[in-house]
Amino acid sequence: MEQPTKTKNAMSKRVIAIIITAIAVIAIAAGVALAVHRHHATSQLTEAKTACAQAADRLRVAQNNYNALINGDAYKSAVKITAKQVEDSKVVTTLAKDSEDEAPKMVACNVDDKTALEHNTGLIDKNTTWYETHTKTIDTDVKNVVKARDTKTLKDTQAALAKKITDAKKLYDSSNGKVKDNKTRDALKKQLDAADKLKDSKDVKKIKDAQTALDKAMKTVNNSVKAKSEADKKAAEEQARKEAEAQAAAAAQAQQQYVAPQQSYTPTYTAPQYTAPAAPQYTAPQQTTPQYTAPQQTAPKPAAPAAPSTGGNTGGGPVSGGHGCNEGNCSSTPDLGYIPR
Structure with a gap:
């Protein structure tokens, strides 16, 4: 009867040992699985961070290229070119329009979640594409504007030279x-x-x-x-x-030769003016007017008018001039008035 009891005890111990072993194995397996899961999650997060960082690096390069373009001399010169300076004004309008596009907002990789990192990485890649595309677009716009300006400048310069040549030839000939x-x-x-x-x-x-x-x-x-x-x-x-x-x-010489006789003749012509003696000849009889009143008072005497007739006047008419004197100086002879025949 003792032998079966011993056998049961041995079996019980064996089962317990198996169970313990099984539990230990399960625990180990669970630990390993957990460790593996944790390692995998950590690895994925690391990979996500690495991918985001790489995307950020590409974005940084694209941004630098874009900034170098719009801060460069070519772009600054191109945006100052007006529509009047180019052959086709559309290129100026296009450059201005493309330059007005706003750059995207910055996205960072400073998150610890794999999903968030992947989302941000996608945004960063999209922004990188924007910068790369706009860099190429604006670079093309700048080249088109500069080319249009240079083309017009060349034509205008050639035309100006042609006109200058024409003007120079005219001047050379004239x-x-x-x-x-x-x-x-x-x-x-x-x-x-x-x-x-x-x-x-x-x-x-x-x-x-x-x-x-x-x-x-x-x-x-x-x-x-x-x-x-x-x-x-x-x-x-x-x-x-x-x-x-x-x-x-x-x-002057001819005038001197002609004027000399005129100067010598002029005094001989002006000296004997007749007006000097004319005045006394007319005024003298007026001064004898008082002598005329005396004979009128003695008019009844008949012998007074007979005296002048002995001077040679044999005619019976009146003495010439009616003054009783017809020759010689009569200024002293009194005016006797009219003597009837």
Whole structure:
């Protein structure tokens, strides 16, 4: 009877040992599983952080490229170009419109959640795409504006040179024989030949230099023309002055020869004026008026009128003038009035 009891006890111990072992194995397995899970989660979080950091690095590069473009001289120069300076104003409008787009907001990787990190990484990648796209777009816009400006500048410069060449040729032809120094025309002709070779050039600087050289040569010719004109005018004025002086001298000499007799004759003509003796001849009889009243008072005497008839007047008429005197100086003879026959 003791043997079965021993067997039961042994079996019970074995079962307990198995159970304990099983529990231990389960516990170990659970611990391992938990450790594995934790390791996997940590690994995923690390990977998410790494991915976000890498995305942020790409964004930073894209931002730097974008900022370098809009802060660069090419962009700053392009945005100052107006529609009047380009051949096609649309390129200026396009650049202005693209430059107005706002940059996206910043997104960080400073989160400890895998899902949040993945979300932020997606936003960062999207922002990177915006910067990269706008960098290319604005760079193209800038190049289009600059190209349009350069094209118009070239055409305008070529047209200006062509006009300058035309003006210079006219000046060269019209100044022939009118310059003080003909070397100025030779220099102008030299610059004309050089400008003709550059009128179709694509080098704006060379075209402008040729135009500047023509301007300088034309100015020299114009100054030479002006100098000769002034010299000719001065010579003409000097010649006119000399001729006027010669004419004045000749006229003065001729006047002296003609005026001398007039000066000697003038006094002989004005001296014997008749008006001097005329006054006393008329006033003298008026002064004898009182002598006329005395004979009128003695009018009854018949012998008074017979005295003048013995002076040679044989006629019976009145004495000439009615004054009783017809010859000699009658100023002292009294006025007897009218004597009847």
